[in-house]
Amino acid sequence: MPLATHPTHQRRCGWNAWLPSRTPRPSLVGPERADVVIVGAGYTGVAAALAWHRQRPGDRILLLEADQVGEGSPGRNSGFMLEVALANDAHPDELARMSQLNALSRQTMATLRQRVEELGGDCQLQHSGTYRAARSDVGRRSLAQYRGFLDAAKLRYKGLNQGELVERLGTEYYLEGLYSPDCYLVQPAALIRTLVEGLPAGVELYEQTAVRDIIADGSDWRVSTAQGEVRAPCVLLANNAFSRALGADTSRLVAIYTYAALTEPLPEQHRLRIAREPWGLLPAHRLGCTLRTTEDGRLMIRSRYSYEREADNDRIEAELKASLEARYPELAPIRFESLWGGTTGLTYNGAPLWGEIAPGLHVSAGCNGGGIVKGTYLGDALARRAMGLEVEDVQALFGTASWMPPEPLRRLGFHIKSRMERRKAISET
């Protein structure tokens, strides 16, 4: 089956539906010429556009986005902005690298916060820290491994027993957990809208403009969309897993869909117990559920994965409702106001696909589950690298995305592994 050039979704993004409607910028029509084309207005693409404009304000920079801003992948996530790199590995060789990555993440997070402040958008950005919690033996082993990493990396956290989790999260479901302070929560659709709208006028954005093809033409690249074409000597692919259809390495990156739902605002008696304070919980086990509160007293739950294609949203809705009710049986009568799927680019070892593919054609993709902060750093670094500026050694810091077997073995491997893991960790899902 040919690879999709851009994502499509069965349902609207709940975070975006919550915001006032906005008029999208026009689509690209007709032939154009630019100094650089950036494909994808996500966290990676926006950071790349800003970095390019800062360095070369006179250049013509075209940012092409397949969807409407806020409605696409970057607005569909859970809104956890992690200040530290996600890792379970406490191997001493890894720790020096992890502490460098953590320093980079904190610095990028500080820049993002400052940018949101400058732009004045209401992104509901708040410092909440994050919980991790487990119920099963498998989940508790993952938690112990993570705790080992935090200890070795000398990162702050507080261990929590079931009673303390009940007090903080209002659920008896989890038997053990921990709280670490290095995380912010944000309304992701509001964040991406704010960042895109705040780009300088020198960055020309075209929405509902999916790039279909990129062909080398002398010293230029010819970038084709449904109604237009741009020639430019430099193209940055910032469209995550969909970069594979435009020239990025297909053997190191896959598109994984995952799903989130927002409840209606909780009635007062539940809100006071569950959503008194803003909090977010990431799963101890990777198949587990993410949970968080919102500013207006809803709960968001994220869980389930599918490979390369969006699963039937009706089935996912029933499964997410069951997971929520297992944790909060008293919320059985509360309905989901919205449920949606979103894509993320996944590499086997978590390292990004990053760098120059061919002269003038560059890619940054595969942020796995932490792309708000990571994509912002990598997009900025990619633009600097493409302009020939000095850049940190991204490969040494983040590693190199590892090779995966070709289809259909890869698909088969994904299904077998996730079925086996799911069986062992069923109560974490």
Ligand SMILES: Cc1cc2nc3c(=O)[nH]c(=O)nc-3n(C[C@H](O)[C@H](O)[C@H](O)COP(=O)(O)OP(=O)(O)OC[C@H]3O[C@@H](n4cnc5c(N)ncnc54)[C@H](O)[C@@H]3O)c2cc1C
């Ligand atoms: C449900 C869910 C929850 C998640 N939770 C979190 C979280 O809490 N915290 C976190 O940090 N990360 C989270 N992630 C992952 C995070 O969303 C990604 O890592 C991040 O969005 C990657 O940023 P990006 O800019 O590289 O790519 P994307 O955000 O995927 O942006 C790529 C952009 O390119 C556009 N595009 C694609 N193809 C084309 C094309 N051919 N032409 C033009 N445009 C194109 C897309 O429409 C999109 O706007 C979650 C993901 C999902 C799905």
